[in-house]
Amino acid sequence: MAQLIVDVSKEYNINPLFLTGVMVAESGFGTVSFSRWYNNPMAYHWQNALMKNGLPTYEPNPSRNRKYKNLKIGFQEFAKGIRRNIYLKAARKDLDAFHLLYVGYRANEWMGTISKVYNDVLGIKIGSHLPVNNIGEYIYTDWDKLTKQSNDLKIIDKFISWGHHTPKKPRTIDTIIIHSAYNALGDDIYSVEGVLYEFKLYNAGPHYLIARDGTIYRLVPEGDIGFHAGTSKMPDGRTNVNNFSIGIELLYHKNESPNEIQYQKLVKLVKKLKSKYKIDYILGHKDIAPSRKTDPWNFDWQKFNEMLNY
Numbered sequence: 001m002a003q004l005i006v007d008v009s010k011e012y013n014i015n016p017l018f019l020t021g022v023m024v025a026e027s028g029f030g031t032v033s034f035s036r037w038y039n040n041p042m043a044y045h046w047q048n049a050l051m052k053n054g055l056p057t058y059e060p061n062p063s064r065n066r067k068y069k070n071l072k073i074g075f076q077e078f079a080k081g082i083r084r085n086i087y088l089k090a091a092r093k094d095l096d097a098f099h100l101l102y103v104g105y106r107a108n109e110w111m112g113t114i115s116k117v118y119n120d121v122l123g124i125k126i127g128s129h130l131p132v133n134n135i136g137e138y139i140y141t142d143w144d145k146l147t148k149q150s151n152d153l154k155i156i157d158k159f160i161s162w163g164h165h166t167p168k169k170p171r172t173i174d175t176i177i178i179h180s181a182y183n184a185l186g187d188d189i190y191s192v193e194g195v196l197y198e199f200k201l202y203n204a205g206p207h208y209l210i211a212r213d214g215t216i217y218r219l220v221p222e223g224d225i226g227f228h229a230g231t232s233k234m235p236d237g238r239t240n241v242n243n244f245s246i247g248i249e250l251l252y253h254k255n256e257s258p259n260e261i262q263y264q265k266l267v268k269l270v271k272k273l274k275s276k277y278k279i280d281y282i283l284g285h286k287d288i289a290p291s292r293k294t295d296p297w298n299f300d301w302q303k304f305n306e307m308l309n310y
């Protein structure tokens with residue numbers, strides 16, 4: 001059964017956990033007998049009276065229970081079904097939108113079960129309205145290809161060993177902090193290795209670094225708490241900003257501004273993060289630590305906001 005789920009999931013680029021989650025949600029752990037409802041494309045009637053005369057055949061009448069020749073075909077039909085455009089469109093939104101289409105009515109227990117499966121197995125918190133957009137990321141394994149937005153954003157993983165830690169419980173992210181930095185110790189002020197060496201000296205761990213040529217490096221996994229904000233305070237009074245924020249560093253000298261490609265990449269990265277998390281604040285480091293910090297230097301917030309909202 002597990003192999004069958006994996007095989008069909010691979011064939012159709014479906015996350016096997018989603019298929020499993022749907023099975024659990026639809027009929028608990030009696031999984032082979034799941035889904036007798038006509039709107040469920042996985043319907044498979046092993047208990048059907050027709051079984052007496054051999055395996056049931058597919059019943060195409062949507063007003064009646066569907067029947068498949070075998071479980072594999074049932075899974076395949078399910079996979080084909082949720083790859084239809086109408087589902088891909090719903091998957092650009094949240095689990096709530098997806099389930100309303102899939103189930104056909106509000107079924108909080110369905111969403112609750114899917115969420116629990118992901119939480120128990122992967123430690124990922126998804127809920128009715130989390131992530132705010134792109135639930136497809138957790139349903140389709142080729143989601144990046146299916147969505148243009150994340151497709152044209154190349155991110156290079158360059159994880160650092162310092163300046164961050166993994167929280168015991170998954171954290172909630174609602175803030176993005178923008179920083180700037182440059183390599184003050186060597187000849188090349190734009191040296192990525194140089195600025196990383198500085199970060200290491202200060203045990204600093206921003207999540208992303210956007211180099212002068214626009215290359216985006218991921219230094220710390222988003223789920224980890226990165227040390228980038230230091231002693232700071234939010235407009236709403238919260239402290240310990242690292243706990244709920246993602247830090248993005250832009251690489252340029254303090255007498256300069258971000259260049260065009262850096263603004264563009266920053267906007268794309270922020271859009272992507274906004275599609276993943278419910279972001280309430282996008283602030284500069286100096287906004288939360290005005291007595292200590294002056295970065296991001298010469299940053300054009302009006303330009304940034306216009307690009308972000310375009």
Ligand SMILES: [Zn+2]
Binds near residue numbers: 178179285295
């Ligand atoms: Zn900073």
